[in-house]
Amino acid sequence: MNSIINDIEIIKSETTKIHDVDFDNLAFGSVFSDHMLECNFKDGKWQAPKVVPYQAISLDPSAKIFHYGQSVFEGMKAYKDANEDVYLFRPLDNFNRLNISAKRLAIPELPENYFMDGLKALLEVDKEWIPKQDGSSLYIRPFIFASGNGFHASPANEYKFLICTAPSGSYFSGKVKVLIEQTYSRSANGGVGFAKAGGNYAGQFYPTQLAVEKGYQQVIWTDDTSHEYIEEAGAMNIFVRINDTLITAPTSDRILDGITRKSIVELAKAEGIDVEVRKLSVHEVVEAAKNGSLKEMFGAGTAAVISPISGFGYKDEDFELPELEETFASFLKKRITDIQTNKVEDPFGWRYKL
């Protein structure tokens, strides 16, 4: 990769908001660091990225993002170790997935050096914003959207690629109860479920609101044809432990190929845990809950890290998960976060030092 780091213009903010932030009590994604990366696609190519002060952007009301939802995004985190060295986790996987999503949404693909060098330049300027506190990190949101104008329902000819960052704590504040969805669908065969497209999330809001009204935090999506097979949750992939076997659904064009998910599969196997990547029916999970072999369920994702699920609803029944003293979720969460934050060796080569 040809480095462009020295060609990235840096326009520094004259003020900082960092002193207003309580780093010991961070919510998720609600305060933003002083700078952002901005890169525009016009005249058929991506223009040089710049680091600029975090600021509002001005768009024409006819910009296609508003009408046709042509947008894709990523979610990553930067961590600091005890020496204040900074690490990312498998960042090239995020870069590759951004382009996989972009291609599906007819958005021009981004060169690797624009993403990686742009991100490095931004993190260098906003290094102080990366929390040192255990359990906190700098959440990184790269995204691309159609900024070009016109009501014609066709791809825009101009786009913006931005990276904004937010010092963040946990995504969920309390216990996570999920509803296994039987009516609505998140994605369908041949659709955009595998892409991190903005519209995939908008489409989940209404069914999730209905679930929240019933006391659940997230929906577990099932396949759109039969609603018989578990796919993933709104913001995380799902793992189920039946007896001592960890099971997760295979990826497909309906499921986001989560970087945490595939890391957990590899990590668990390396730790001698029996892992099965296979179709998992709701019937199997409900039966396991009834006969006591369902030991754990948890979500895995960048924002969610590993979030244990305390119970689930299915049709009109509620099922509680047992409260075990030692869980795969807490063991694997510690292993993965120790690797991310440079507390232990990384035999997989996932950690990326900045």
Ligand code: PLP
């Ligand atoms: N599934 C969905 C729908 C997501 O939004 C996310 C979050 O990015 C994940 C799964 C987990 O993916 P990753 O581990 O790459 O963050």
Ligand code: COI
């Ligand atoms: C992430 O985990 O990074 C995501 O993008 C999930 C998001 C909906 C918060």
